[in-house]
Amino acid sequence: QKEVEQDPGPLSVPEGAIVSLNCTYSNSAFQYFMWYRQYSRKGPELLMYTYSSGNKEDGRFTAQVDKSSKYISLFIRDSQPSDSATYLCAMSADDYKLSFGAGTTVTVRA
Amino acid sequence: DTAVSQTPKYLVTQMGNDKSIKCEQNLGHDTMYWYKQDSKKFLKIMFSYNNKELIINETVPNRFSPKSPDKAHLNLHINSLELGDSAVYFCASSPWSGEQFFGPGTRLTVL
Numbered sequence: 771q772k773e774v775e776q777d778p779g780p781l782s783v784p785e786g787a788i789v790s791l792n793c794t795y796s797n798s799a800f801q802y803f804m805w806y807r808q809y810s811r812k813g814p815e816l817l818m819y820t821y822s823s824g825n826k827e828d829g830r831f832t833a834q835v836d837k838s839s840k841y842i843s844l845f846i847r848d849s850q851p852s853d854s855a856t857y858l859c860a861m862s863a864d865d866y867k868l869s870f871g872a873g874t875t876v877t878v879r880a
Numbered sequence: 881d882t883a884v885s886q887t888p889k890y891l892v893t894q895m896g897n898d899k900s901i902k903c904e905q906n907l908g909h910d911t912m913y914w915y916k917q918d919s920k921k922f923l924k925i926m927f928s929y930n931n932k933e934l935i936i937n938e939t940v941p942n943r944f945s946p947k948s949p950d951k952a953h954l955n956l957h958i959n960s961l962e963l964g965d966s967a968v969y970f971c972a973s974s975p976w977s978g979e980q981f982f983g984p985g986t987r988l989t990v991l
Contacts, residue, residue: 802978804979804980806982811985811987812984812985813983814923814970815982816981816982819978821978856921858923860980862978864978866911866913866928866930866935867928867936868925868980870922870923870924872920
């Protein structure tokens with residue numbers, strides 16, 4: 771079993787829809803949770819970072835962490851074609867080692 | 881611009897050759913990393929240096945050798961390149977053990 775499992779996708783949604791991305795994890799030592807966005811042929815770009823259970827909002831993006839269920843989510847409201855990318859969840863246990871999900875490719879149709 | 885930069889962006893080479901990839905960060909971070917992203921987009925950590933000291937050394941063939949001349953630079957040297965080494969290699973840096981910031985990647989193709 772992988773340490774981090776991410777819904778594989780791909781996901782195709784119309785412009786303006788809410789995008790919901792999910793990851794589960796097995797390592798209870800994970801305490802830092804991140805979401806990265808990666809455009810084709812580019813490096814991963816940090817979107818959201820959190821270390822506690824609950825919600826964190828930044829503009830159209832909301833990151834949700836439920837440590838008791840070992841489950842994290844990213845919601846994108848009012849999705850735009852420019853949100854079309856691969857989204858990667860990542861987490862670490864304060865040991866400098868990020869464990870990544872396999873990524874979900876999202877396409878937002880205009 | 882403050883960033884993590886890598887050179888070269890593309891590297892095409894023959895099997896058996898030796899090549900190096902360079903990384904520099906001007907974010908003032910203490911820790912730098914090398915990741916490999918395979919054709920299925922899975923990102924896996926290879927090495928990490930904190931203040932020039934190796935702190936993560938994952939199960940990677942010893943043909944791969946990282947080197948950190950100072951805390952702003954981390955290079956990756958690969959000996960005797962094999963077809964399976966073809967991938968995108970990303971450098972990253974972080975101020976501590978949490979969030980990491982990635983470079984643009986080096987696309988290595990071994991023929």
